[in-house]
Amino acid sequence: MALRVGCLAAIGAPLIALLSEPAIAHAAALRGSTSSVEVPTWLFLTTGGGTVGASFLLASFVTDRAFMRSVHDWGFTLPAPGRLVSLGGQLVGIAVVAATVGIGYLGPETGYRNLAILTVWVGWWGGYVASTYLIGNTWPVLNPFRTVASLLPSLDRPYPDRLGAWPSVAGLLALIWVEVVSPLADDPRLLATTIVAYTAVTAAGSVVYGTDTWFGRVDPISRVFALFGQFAPLKRTDGGLSLRLPGGALTAPDALSGRAETVFVVAVLYVTTFDGFVGTGLWARLITAVVEVGVPPLVGYLGAYLAGFGLFVAAFWWAIGLARRFGRTYITQAALAERFAPSLVAIAAGYHIAHNLGFILGLAPSLAVVAASPLSPPQQPPVLTTLPGWISGLELAFVLLGHFIAVWIAHAAAYELLPGRLEAIKSQYGITLVMIAYTIISLWIVTTPTVSPPFLGGGGV
Structure with missing residues (x-):
């Protein structure tokens, strides 16, 4: 089976690579500036995917459960900031958002000269x-939206449990959709x-x-940051600041709960990928061809956006199905997805x-x-x-x-x-294949010169 995984990776990588420019790969993140990596694109991307596959093989040699548990339990506690620091953080958050809105309306209309645009993006x-x-x-401390909301009275209506995290999934997709297709990154008035x-x-x-319910269960921005916070080395606890290895908290059984939260993790990875993809020459050619017919x-942007998200979710669900099949377990596919989805947070962080x-x-x-001079830059x-x-x-290096x-x-x-042990290793076949695919896509986007998305008249950072 390991040979089959290697063969599929070797076949899949060049097929994806054929979609890219055939000459050289370009490394750039700032639009308009590029530097070339003088290797064939197919070789560069295949090597990146193969590196992730090799990391799976190396991880397979680590089979001591006690050792793995000790790695993730490593850490110690530092003194937590006092209430005065938290209050200062709230004031800073309010001041920044107030200044951003004010300068967005009163400052220069040119996006790159307006402090609101530069502050946000x-x-x-x-x-x-x-x-x-x-x-x-x-x-949670800086969040100006929460600070404002906490000053208001609340009806404390019960949140419908059947909704779960689905509103945050829809909210995240909607926010990134607006960011991509509108001139939000260029128009300070619209941004404000x-x-x-x-x-x-x-x-x-x-x-x-209620404030805790809304920002804990519904607000998409708070959910994204909470996920990234589980990857971070520092976390505030009742005992102080807990210092741990990056990603250690993502292995906890309660890192996610429910299918909606699982899909939200996939959405976090996907929206960052799509935001980069619409700035590539390949997308410009594809959407131009679609518009010409x-x-x-x-409609073309929205269709591709939703189809791509569906493809990401389907690929992950397929990988979880393989995990259940080769792991020979009676654990449900949804339960397996809850435990394996947190690993995607690391990929999203690296790509971001x-x-x-x-x-x-x-x-x-x-x-x-x-x-230094926001009103007269x-x-x-x-x-x-x-x-x-x-x-x-x-x-x-961050992607890998x-x-x-x-x-x-x-x-x-x-x-x-x-x-x-063998079942645990086999359960990773599908996950590894999907990660290899994600790696190739991420590397291709990062190393492709960025262009302005056509037909939008701005937008999309």
Whole structure:
């Protein structure tokens, strides 16, 4: 069976690679700046996928359950910040969102000169999101939407259990859809209006269901950060700040609960991938061909968006089906999915930082200069259009590192669930194949020059 897995990986990788440019791979995250990796694309992508496959083989040699448990239980507790620090964090969150909205309306109309655009997409979506999985999830303290909602009275209506996490799945897909197809990344007035609308929605939801329920079960942004926080090395507990190995908490039996939360994890991985995919030349050619036959552009975007999400979910569910079949277990497929889905968080984290690293570094000087004079910024804020070559290598390393950790998390979960060593290893065949496919797709997107998505007139960072 191991030979069959290797053969499928070897066949699948070149097939996917055929969709890419045949000459060379380009490493870039900042639109308009590229640096070339002088190897054939098919070889580069196949090597990346093969590396993840090799990590599965290496993990298979680690079969001592006590050792794996000790790895994930390693850590110690640090003193937690006091109430004064938490209050300061809340004030900072409110101040930042108020300034963002105000400057969004009052500042320059040009996107790259408006501090609201740079704060949200460079500072928050790029830098801050990365901090939630590289350091720890500080969003429960900083969250300005929650701070505002906590000041309002609440009806404390019971949240319908049948809904579970499905509203957060729909909310996440809707948020990224708006980000991709609208000029939200270029129009500061629209961005400020969107923030105000989001504040109103979260406030209304909190009034009806209560702050803890809304931000713990419904709000998609809080859910994403909570997932990334489980990957992070620092976590706040009742005893203080717990320091652990990255990804250690994702092996816990209660990391996820229910099918909706499982699908939400897949959605987190997918939306980041789609956001990168629409900035590739391949997508530009595909959507142009679709529009030329008479399909409205937004219909083409929406169809591809939903179809891609369905494909990601189906691929993961297929992998879980193989895990149950080869693991020879009576554990339900849904229960297996709950234990294996957290491993995808590591992949999402690795891809997020790889996709945004060059973008953050390139526009960081603009953010600093515009922040110094937000209402009268320079006509041409400084941008690093050429980054050191080693940045490209770092981006690729983050993609592979995320997949390595994902393989280990899934491997450890298998040994917690299945009694037999051979069954635990076999249960990973499908998961590994899907991870190899995700790796190839991620590497291809990261190493492909970015272009403006056609027919949108802006949008999509």
